[in-house]
Amino acid sequence: MHKGVKIGIIITCILLTIPIVVFAVMATPWLILYVGLWMSPDPAKPQTTYAEFPFEIVYQIEGETVTVTDVFICEYDGIGINEAVGKYVEWKGYIKSSKKEEFVLLTDHNVKIICTLGDPKYYMDDPAYDYPMEQGVVPELIVYEQSGDIISSHLLSEEEQARYKIQLIHWEFSAPISNVFE
Numbered sequence: 001m002h003k004g005v006k007i008g009i010i011i012t013c014i015l016l017t018i019p020i021v022v023f024a025v026m027a028t029p030w031l032i033l034y035v036g037l038w039m040s041p042d043p044a045k046p047q048t049t050y051a052e053f054p055f056e057i058v059y060q061i062e063g064e065t066v067t068v069t070d071v072f073i074c075e076y077d078g079i080g081i082n083e084a085v086g087k088y089v090e091w092k093g094y095i096k097s098s099k100k101e102e103f104v105l106l107t108d109h110n111v112k113i114i115c116t117l118g119d120p121k122y123y124m125d126d127p128a129y130d131y132p133m134e135q136g137v138v139p140e141l142i143v144y145e146q147s148g149d150i151i152s153s154h155l156l157s158e159e160e161q162a163r164y165k166i167q168l169i170h171w172e173f174s175a176p177i178s179n180v181f182e
Contacts, residue, residue, distance in 0.1 A: 033083055042079050043089050044181035046124060049076035052096065053123050053174035057115060057139065059105060062165045068103070071096035072174075074120040088128055089181075091120035105141070106164060112144045113156060113166060118173060125179035137173040141166070 053072045058065065077090040094101050095117070106113040118137035121129035141156035161167055 030083075037081050037083065037086055040087055043087055043128075046076055046089065046126070047180040047182060048124065048177060050074070051124060051177050055117060055174060056170075056172045057103070057168070058170040059115070060165075060167045060169055061106060065169065070103075072117050072123070074123045076124075089121075089126055091124060091126065093117070093120035093123070106166060108164070110146045111164075112146075113164065114142050114144065115168070116140045116142065123174070123176045125176050127181060133176065136175075137171075139168060139171050139173075141168065 051074050053074065054069070055072055056067065056069045058067045060066070072093060073096050074091055074093045077092045079087055080090040081087050092101070095103060102114040103117055104112060104114050116137075116139050118139075119129060119131075120126075122131070122133070122137065141161075142153055143156050143160060144151055144153045156164075156166070
């Protein structure tokens, strides 16, 4: 082999090795964190994994009063893992009649207004729920606006309530269950 070919092979190897080493150095802490989280003990599992919670919401839209009576279903959805909190119990919540996670009050072109129904952790008495239980569920109206591929969201302001002629009048949500985690 010529001296020039050997030098070319050595330079190519060095150039290929540098990104691999940089990637390994950057990825190692995340890999160590993930392995540690993965090997950590699972959180206690709930004894009750499914429950139904009837609710009623009365709202006014464009002068018309609408009463919705339905059921919010909460189900155990396994164990999740997150580098900020470690392992945790995952829940899913959805409306019985629509099988959707959100209660939509209005859809208008690129705007969608939903009403929150509460967190499944609250209803299923999950010890990880870290808000005052005494308060119960207080629904909020949230606006989702889509502009191309970007979706933004915020609480419905008073000006937007007037613009969309929408207002919550009354709501009744079920109380949470008493659950045991083992």
